[in-house]
Amino acid sequence: MFGLRWKPDAMPEDKSRASAQIKAFQGVVPGLLETVAGMNTSARGQGYEFAAMMRFVDQDALDAYQVSAVHMALLHWMVPLVEAVDLDVIAPEQA
Numbered sequence: 001m002f003g004l005r006w007k008p009d010a011m012p013e014d015k016s017r018a019s020a021q022i023k024a025f026q027g028v029v030p031g032l033l034e035t036v037a038g039m040n041t042s043a044r045g046q047g048y049e050f051a052a053m054m055r056f057v058d059q060d061a062l063d064a065y066q067v068s069a070v071h072m073a074l075l076h077w078m079v080p081l082v083e084a085v086d087l088d089v090i091a092p093e094q095a
Contacts, residue, residue: 001051001052001053001054001086001087001088001089002051002052002084002085002086002087003040003045003048003050003051003084003085004018004048004049004050004051004082004083004084005047005048005049005082005083005084006049006050006081006082007080007081007082007083009081010081010082014078014081015050018037018050018074018078019037019038019050021074022035022037022052022054022074023035023037025054025070028070029065029068029070029071030061030064031056031057031058031060031061031062031064031065032054032055032056032057032061032065033055033056033057034053034054034055035052035053035054035055036052036053036054037050037051037052037053038050038051038052039051048085059090062088
C-alpha cells in the first residue's frame with residue numbers, strides 16, 4: 001500500500017498517468033494478484049491525495065516487483081513529483 005502527496009509542479013496529466021500505469025501492472029507483473037489505485041477520499045489523509053494497494057502472492061513476488069523494469073520506469077518519472085509513504089503488510093497466512 002502506498003500514498004502520494006503530489007508536489008506543486010505535478011500536473012493533472014501526471015496524476016492520471018500514475019493511476020493508469022499502476023493499474024496496467026495487473027496481468028503483467030508476475031505474482032500480482034490485485035491492484036487498486038485512485039484518489040484518496042479520506043478526510044484524515046494528511047495531504048496524501050492518491051493511494052494504491054497492490055496484493056502479491058508472496059514476499060518473493062513483491063521483492064521481484066520492487067526491482068523490476070516496470071517499477072523502475074514508474075519511479076524514474078514519478079519520484080521527483082511526489083512525497084510517498086509505503087506500507088508493506090504480510091498477511092498472517094504468509095508469515
